[in-house]
Amino acid sequence: MVTTRIAPSPTGLFHIGTARTALINYIFAKQNNGEFLLRMEDTDVARNKSEFEDDIKSGLEWLGLTWDGDIVYQKNRTKRYLDVVDALVKKEKAYTKDGAIWFKIPEGTIIFHDLIRGEVVFDGADLKDFVIMRSDGSPIFYLSGVVDDHDSDITHVIRGEEHLSNTPKQIVLLQALEWELPTYAHVPLILNADRSKMSKRKDPVSITHDFKNKGYLPEALINYLALLGWHESETQKHVPSNAEGSKLKTKKSETEIYNLNTLIKIYDVSRMQHGGAIFDREKLENMNHHYIQKMGDDELREKLNAYKGDIKNDVYNRYVSITKPRLNKFSDIANDTSWLNNPVDHDPELLVFKKSTKDTTLKALNAILTNLPKIVTYEVTKIVDMLQEVVEGNNLQNGDVFWSARVALSGLEKSPPPAELMWVLGREETIMRIERAISFLNP
Template sequence: MEVTVRVRYAPSPTGHLHIGGVRTALFNYLFAKRHGGRFILRIEDTDLERNVTGAEQEMLSGFRWLGFNWEEGPDVGGEYGPYRCTERLPIYQQYLQRLADTGAAYPCYCTPEELQADKERGVPHYVGRCRHLTDVERHAREQEGRVPSWRFAIPAHRTIQFRDLVRGDVSFQTDDLGDFVLMKSNGIPTYQFQVVVDDALMKISHVIRGEEHLSNTPWQILVYQALGFDVPQFAHLPQVLNSDRKKLSKRDPNVQPVHVYREKGYLPQAIVNFLALLGWSPGGEQEILSMAELEERFDMDKISKSGAVFDTQKLAWMAGEYVRRLSVESLTEMVAEQLRQRAVSLPSHADEKWLRSVVALFQEKMTCAEDFVELADGFFHKDIEWEPEALDVLRDEHAQAVVLRYIEFAKSDAEWTPEQSRARFKQVQTELGVKGRQLFMPVRAAVTGALHGPDLQQTITYLSKAWVVYRAEHVLLQVTPLR
């Protein structure tokens, strides 16, 4: 009988939505869509001390922005809720009691000091000090005021085997595992217990997660078996690595939380496309893939076993590809939002059509809408600073002559269009006998402060006649010609 695919992503609301976690969620999401299954969001909020107010909402909002849709979750409900772990505490107590009734769980009265002393002696795992206490001994410890945690009694001399969908056959020996805590003394379940109960009751068929969880799997399989639950299929994804091929840190300055990419005006489709290729290959040469194409082509067999490097240059390239494919109208809306956030007003000679035209000038150079603010800064401020290289060009007396003559033609020209600017350059060329770089570069240097930039004729047009004349005259007063 074919299994109905049900997968979940279960973040902890202890900080921002991190890009590495999104990659894990995405692989779950694509696997569900590929097999006509269901994607569930669950909030694992039992780390009460580290929970951050507003983090859950930021995560849900971030996933929506990226294009995820979930059939069940804390905001949409579902048949197997609640979908926040702190709302499921009575459920964990119920299943802990089942384990206690069968002898698979026992109370542990060890103090933090005793456990720390064991660790300092080099004991690899819990020594089982409380596992075989008599009822009298337990009562005595409770009389001392000790509130127990609850541990799982690991069976001896067993081999735990499972087939990982990414890594193949994996096995662990129970003698290498210590009796682990199921429920802390404050009544909060540990991850190892909570995740099994929730995944089983929510009928999760496939647990797809990062490889750092591989070592947790044998403990969790033992809990599944002790409670009589079906064990799901596991898939442990390769780590996301930084440029030094070390595990990606949430504090890596080159990798931002999702909300930062959103605020900068990246296109969510680019983020999704980039993350999908971190550790998975669709085969062939095609790298630009829509969400629909990813859903259709995603195959667990094509996930790599080795770590995937978060290549910031590739992200920039891919983000730029998506920006270039966007309509200039849509990109202008995103740019306008960036300008609003920074309280940058349009110049007095500008309007919405002007902004659209300037955005089009820089679209090829942008990876996100925020890039425009710096790239087009000279279009928003009359006064600029000239780069040293531009001033060097303008110190040449022949270059100054080109600028002066161009400005003279500009002042007397009633028309201010790219075509008319070309005509002015033609006049300068005829009069002074210069062409190419010697003709165009001095004027670009004078009116933009740089030697390189977008189309010069359009640049001159959108800067406005007043600004072009002002800048050219202003800079010529600053430079002393070389003789």
């Protein structure tokens, strides 16, 4: 049975690189009716934190990448590692030096087939003996990873390109132990726009903080990460534009929209590029926008309520409906939407458009008050017509009317158009807020 794994260290937050590697492992296992396992490489006692482990697990669950079986913890397997080291020493494949255990590099060439890179060759002469167990009895990654993969029956080790140089050391360990070699695949790095490697310490790469909490959808992130550095075959390009796959046209390119089930059917890890893949946040936002627009209004409101807190009233629901077409991610809806249900304490200076005056602003707001009750059918298009009539009928500029109305209703410099705000708030609330704004301008 095909078995893959993801083996993060709980020394930091679950980040975009680990998520992408987990996704590829998950897809590969499921398309082969296999299992996807989770292992915590938690031997670094000083840096391990339970909150990091929780973040890894919750991040995988949020993405829908559910692991099979129990989590393997390396900290519980010290005796097993000691037994393997003792066996290597007895075989004279390893030796003691300065209190640590070193593995003896054999002569010869190390060759293996990588699912992405093809045949990879290392000259044993370029490798040096290496430590497999520290003087304090703790195992080094090379050893513990090999032992855990063997004991978990891992058939395919799919991991980041940064581990490519570790592979020959692990292969010679496997050969010394007379264990079967897994199949390897080394996924290209994720790069910033300047082609520097994305850093979990410097760049916004946390799945929880920089994606989930910013209002990206897990299905959009899954879709984007699967296609990052991967290209479809000519056959896959002709998948019908339905539930199985559709085209998303952006300014820069044409991207495939695939859900996780479809990716399991069509994904071929061998079609990943060898070089690093540039992370394009604009493209991710376009994809996230696509998934948001596919939602029905009820589903969108439900997800937004879960994201922002339980807000259920007609005003908020109308606000969501007018915001949806412009929504790239949930955080695009202002974090502070208290103005929807509470009158605004206005800054008189902000109410006045930069090219207008206080008197002109008062004229505009009073004209709106006069014309609002005349609207028979209270809908956005009719409100737009009314505002335009206020501009033209009173020798005003657009900024005099539209700016002052926006600020009077929301207290914000940036918001949806004022006609939409008037519809969201309703006629009576709109009149009350404009009267309130006038009182701030003319106390």
